[in-house]
Amino acid sequence: MKSIKEIYKIGYGPSSSHSMAPRKAAEIFLEKNPNAELYKAYLYGSLAATGKGHQTDEAIQKVYKDKNIEIVWEPETFLPLHPNGLKFEAYLNKELIDTYTTYSIGGGDISETAEFIGENLYEIQSMDELLEFCKKEGKSIWEHVEDVEGKEIWTYLREVWTVMQEAIKRGLENERVLPGSLKVPRKAASYYAKSQNTVGSQKNLGMIFAYALAVSEENAAGGRIVTAPTCGSLGVLPAILYFLKIHDKISDKKIVKALATAGMIGNFVKTNASISGAEAGCQAEIGTACAMAAGATTQIKGGSITQIEYAAEMGFEHNLGLTCDPLEGYVQIPCIERNAFAAVKAWECAVYALFSDGNHKVSFDQVVETMMQTGKDLQSDYKETSLGGLARICRPKIERNN
Template structure:
């Protein structure tokens, strides 16, 4: 939501002026989320140009680079294979992550968790208007205060809403957040994990292991489909975030590898077909509210899976394939262009 602000401010700091021309109807072959940079001399002659792609989750690819395709870190990128490996070896998903990433992954995830916590804690104290033409007020502090006045279930659900809103509102105002898996879906995983960490008094070690599992789920989707709203719609952002959070929660509640996979499957399945139609092109309406609602759905998926033995008909891998196909079938106006769906008839002011 703050792409233009970040670019303009950065160039101004260097004493340069820049003009941004938005052309949401142009979709380049490699990825629809692209930006063409051109440097012009005083006479308007092009001195240099570069096409850059934002492929989801903060990953940037530059056209022409040899490494435009990321190197595979995980030898297995299908959940069915990873689940079978865990069942056969007796290991957990987070142990597979450590095997592939090395022990240094825990320092990295510690930094991720710290950033998530700080985003929640900033967001639940801030009030006022969010930047942009929609004139939205922040809601996280209000939800937090109201939630603390309830007991048990209502309090738990209200706090989950508040924490997810807090991070999403930080994103909308240019604050530091974690792409989990994307900026537009950044409130779901920290909303769930922060609530469970606070309410269950969990040690950090267990939260980091849950984060490792959540990251594995996101990576499987990124490898086999997409986490970019511009490519597959919001199912690839909020839907995947819900799957990640559901898996992490289920692990924290003692779920088996099969139950964790089932929780992730439900978190994504019930977001199938969700369009990415931000009003005025801002990650505010309906994005912020979707984060809060998906956090609650992730906890529901965890509970539902916990009542089962983890056996179910539609595998996570099958669902990811369906999500990819569904995303490709969605018309482009429902994929981050800000001109269809809920965004229709709203113009940038």
């Protein structure tokens, strides 16, 4: 299993698979072919189907700035290894001089084989193995992360936490409409203001909603963010952690340790299943984010490792079957609201697990397997193509309303 740094990538929204990864691929190809007179970027399958809304073309064009680049959209063509395929071509004197085919495989990663690249750091490959190891050694999950990744992991996670908080703060300040044809107004600032006029559980809910909306709206506007584990699902974890910091006065040190644990939870899904909405639907993105946030919250609240696993299992299980159907391909509807509700669900899963003794019948690893099987069984219309679900049903209504 790779470093948990691969779960938390610092970059710019709105999409890890549709903007961050294509941008990276574009940079690699340009570096190899700096002097071509014409470049072509072919976007296949899901990348082409939702690429306009996800700003895939803009991400590539930003890299090629003053170069001659042509974007070719091929939504009907699926390359063999993954639904998010892309190919670059470079021409000089009207001759093809180089090509590069790769895949955007989720969470901002690219790979020519559709397998995650990078050094395998962890021998442990599953949550069951991790629990057994931690129980035997008397260690916490975050301690195991430090043992494997070294103390420098804390420097990286502190930076992650800083960028997450900056995104929340900007998101609470920024108002105005989000970019794109849907004309979605930002809501975070008004949700936060209204939450301050209420008390008790309503106030808490309002604050969690506001924080999740803030990060997700910043992402939708192309702001600086951290994947957790993807861009579309990045509001869930920081919303809960920021709420715990502000509301429960939890220290940054404890929050960073919780990020380590959440990173392991996301890593298991990424390694053994998928965090790609194009591959397995929104359950792979929001479900994973909810599991990460539920596990992190349970740790902060003093839960045992068994309770952490239980909370993560529930956060994942109760998002099974969630389809990916963004309207017009924008990471806005249903994505932004979905982050807010998943953040609250993560909180509830943590409370539920903390009330229990940690014993339960369905394991996190079993849900990971179930999610992947469900993802494979889902029709491609429900996997980031904007052809099914809300994207199909709501499009005409939105057009009429405009």
